[in-house]
Amino acid sequence: MQQSTIATVIFALTASACSGQRPSSADSSVPQNGSAAAAACSPLETRTAEAPSQKAAVSGQTRACAVTSETAYDVTVLAKGLVHPWAVEPLPNGDLLVTERPGRLRIVSAAGVLGAPITGLPPVDARGQGGLLDVALSPAFATNNTIYWSFSEPRTGGNATSVGRGVLSADRRSVSAVRVIYQAKPTYDGDLHFGSRLAFGPDGMLYVTLGDRSDKPMRPQAQQLASDMGKILRLNADGSIPADNPFADSAGASKAIWTRGHRNVQASAFDANGQLWEVEHGTRGGDELNKVQKGKNYGWPLQAYGIEYSGAMPVSSPAGASATAMPGVEQPVYYWDPVIAPSGMQWYSGDAFPAWKGNLFIGGMKNQLLVRLVLRDGRVTGEEHLLADRKQRVRDVRQGADGFLYIVTDQDNGELWKVSPKR
Ligand SMILES: [Ca+2]
Ligand SMILES: [Ca+2]
Numbered sequence: 001m002q003q004s005t006i007a008t009v010i011f012a013l014t015a016s017a018c019s020g021q022r023p024s025s026a027d028s029s030v031p032q033n034g035s036a037a038a039a040a041c042s043p044l045e046t047r048t049a050e051a052p053s054q055k056a057a058v059s060g061q062t063r064a065c066a067v068t069s070e071t072a073y074d075v076t077v078l079a080k081g082l083v084h085p086w087a088v089e090p091l092p093n094g095d096l097l098v099t100e101r102p103g104r105l106r107i108v109s110a111a112g113v114l115g116a117p118i119t120g121l122p123p124v125d126a127r128g129q130g131g132l133l134d135v136a137l138s139p140a141f142a143t144n145n146t147i148y149w150s151f152s153e154p155r156t157g158g159n160a161t162s163v164g165r166g167v168l169s170a171d172r173r174s175v176s177a178v179r180v181i182y183q184a185k186p187t188y189d190g191d192l193h194f195g196s197r198l199a200f201g202p203d204g205m206l207y208v209t210l211g212d213r214s215d216k217p218m219r220p221q222a223q224q225l226a227s228d229m230g231k232i233l234r235l236n237a238d239g240s241i242p243a244d245n246p247f248a249d250s251a252g253a254s255k256a257i258w259t260r261g262h263r264n265v266q267a268s269a270f271d272a273n274g275q276l277w278e279v280e281h282g283t284r285g286g287d288e289l290n291k292v293q294k295g296k297n298y299g300w301p302l303q304a305y306g307i308e309y310s311g312a313m314p315v316s317s318p319a320g321a322s323a324t325a326m327p328g329v330e331q332p333v334y335y336w337d338p339v340i341a342p343s344g345m346q347w348y349s350g351d352a353f354p355a356w357k358g359n360l361f362i363g364g365m366k367n368q369l370l371v372r373l374v375l376r377d378g379r380v381t382g383e384e385h386l387l388a389d390r391k392q393r394v395r396d397v398r399q400g401a402d403g404f405l406y407i408v409t410d411q412d413n414g415e416l417w418k419v420s421p422k423r
Contacts, residue, residue, distance in 0.1 A: 041065035044383045049337040050285030050307050054324050057331045060379050062305075064334070067374055067382030071355040072422035075387070078112040078406075079416040085408035087134045087344070088416060090400035092142060098408060098416060099149065101131035107172055108416055120175040122164060125154040128191025133161070134396075136198035136206075138237065147175065148206065150196040158189030160228075161196045161210055163239065181239025182256065184228035186221075188213050193264040193281075197344070202274040205242060207258065207292075208233040209265035209278055212300065219301045222261055225253035230300060232265065232278065232292055234258040246295030261298035261329065267345040267362060268292070277333075279342040279362050284309045287339040288332035289360075289373070289380070299329040306337055334373070334380040341366035343410070344396030350403025352421050363394035365410055370394050387417075 044066035056062050084101040091097060094110035103124040104117040124131045130152030138146035145168045153162035163182045166175030193211030200206055212222045212230035222230025225247055233256040236242055247253035267279040276292040285306025290298055303326045307313040325331065336342075344363035348356045362371040368391050374382035387394065392409035400406055405419040 044385065045336070045338070047338055050283075051305065051313065051337060054285075054305055054337075056335075057325050060334075060381065061332070062335050062337060064373070064380045064383040067372075067384050069355065069372070069384060069386070071353050073353070073419050074422050075390070076112075076418040076420065077415050078418050079108045079114050080413060081114070082106075082408065082414035082416060083412065084131075084410055085395060085414040085416065086132065086410070087396050088398050088406045088408045089135045089137060089147075090398055090406055091137070092401060094400065094402065096400075096406055096416065097135050097137075097147070099132045099135050100414075101133070102126045103132045103151075105132060105135065105149065105175075112416075116173070118168070118172070118174060120166060120178055121149070122151070122178065122180065123154060124151045125159040125191075126152070130159060130191050130194055133194065133196050134198045136200060139200050139204060145170075148181075148198055150194075150198055150208065152191075152194045153180070153183065155183075155187045158187045159191075160184045160187050161194045161208075163198065163206070163208055163235070165239070179239075182208065182233070182235055184208075184210055184233070185254065186227060186229070188218060188229075190215055190218070195265050197266060197268040197278075199268045199270060199276065200237075201270055201276060204237060206235045206237060207268060207276055208235065208256075209262070209268050209280075211264035211266075211281075212262070214264070222263065222300045223297070223302065225250060225257060225260065228254050228256065230260065230262045231257045232259045232262060232268070232276075258294060259292055259296050259298060261300045261302070263300040263304075266343040269345045269347055269360075271347045271360075272349050272358070277345070277347075277360070279345055281341060282306055282335065282339065284311075285337035285339060287336040287342055289334040289362075290330065290332050291378070293330075297329050298332075299326065302326060303329045305332070305335050306339070333378065339366055340364040340369075340371055341393075342371070344394070344398070344408075346397045346399050346405065348399060348405075350399055352403030361397045361405065363397050363407070365393035365395065368393050370397060370407065 043063040045063045087099040089097040096108045107115040133150045135149045152159045161184045166178040192214035195210040197209045221227035241255040248255045264281040265278050283306030346361045348359045360373040369388035370386040372384040395410035407417040409415045
């Protein structure tokens with residue numbers, strides 16, 4: 001398992017009449033008001049929806065036009081034998097930090113050499129969906145060698161997501177000055193829906209995504225300001241609460257809350273304009289892409305597309321049947337029915353793949369593929385599924401300083417892939 005294996009697979013992709021990755025050609029694949037333009041769109045998703053009676057709130061909110069990459073790439077398997085890797089984080093020198101859910105943090109070198117587990121991290125509760133989850137670099141990593149990680153923290157009475165911070169040693173074998181800077185509340189005895197991605201914004205703040213803990217008695221907490229569950233949090237880099245958080249002055253509220261009404265957010269990323277986006281696990285038929293805006297309510301469990309995983313229809317809501325739209329609640333920018341089971345996302349900004357600039361890449365676990373979305377004026381205009389032939393659950397996708405994409409797969413024998421331009 002310590003031995004890295006390099007295998008290269010070459011994909012040569014051909015041009016398509018329905019190309020959409022360049023702004024100049026995207027128009028042809030976008031449904032417009034005219035019927036001729038609409039006829040040019042062939043949705044990528046053609047399977048029966050879980051909730052076929054539900055209607056999108058706006059045109060283009062689901063089932064975007066299929067688009068095809070006109071760029072050729074190689075996939076290099078940099079490492080195998082990773083046990084359910086959850087996050088990959090490129091380091092400035094080209095090496096890669098990788099978490100494994102059972103509780104290990106490792107460095108895989110740019111050449112694919114798998115390092116020993118880094119010591120010094122606190123224990124994790126690695127049951128169900130829990131364990132060592134995301135890892136992020138401090139915005140000042142180049143000078144402070146500081147890293148952050150999220151994990152399901154074992155606590156008296158159960159567990160919950162916490163955020164740790166530590167300094168990577170010069171030899172990169174350990175972390176020191178370890179401190180748990182935030183403990184999401186409340187503690188709950190379960191093993192599902194921990195979130196949790198970490199993303200630093202251009203404001204220097206750390207945004208932490210969380211889940212609702214899945215069990216029905218916990219769900220209402222996604223709307224309750226006293227609970228961190230089902231929220232996105234915003235923290236100072238030391239874990240303290242920024243004074244301008246939306247509920248910083250609300251009595252009884254968790255002051256860390258930035259947004260509420262999320263089901264289980266395992267993907268978040270800032271775009272080139274400094275806007276935060278997230279993709280969350282929704283209901284059966286309701287995975288969502290959302291633009292994250294201060295203080296807003298994203299609906300769960302009151303507003304949702306899709307049905308219960310039990311098959312019950314619709315999702316039970318005090319607002320009544322099929323509550324896909326409610327006043328004061330945000331609509332998703334886009335949703336998937338059937339779902340993709342999203343984890344990890346990256347707005348592509350590199351020079352290695354000019355054709356992909358501005359595109360959004362999202363890990364898809366259910367159908368074992370990488371999702372590429374083309375957006376225009378804040379709406380999704382095209383969707384492509386990549387790497388499906390490899391048949392692995394795509395857990396995280398990140399862009400390296402070299403402009404290549406780095407991917408980890410959620411398997412017992414998980415892999416780390418590098419996607420680079422075809423040589
Ligand atoms: Ca990360
Ligand atoms: Ca929602």
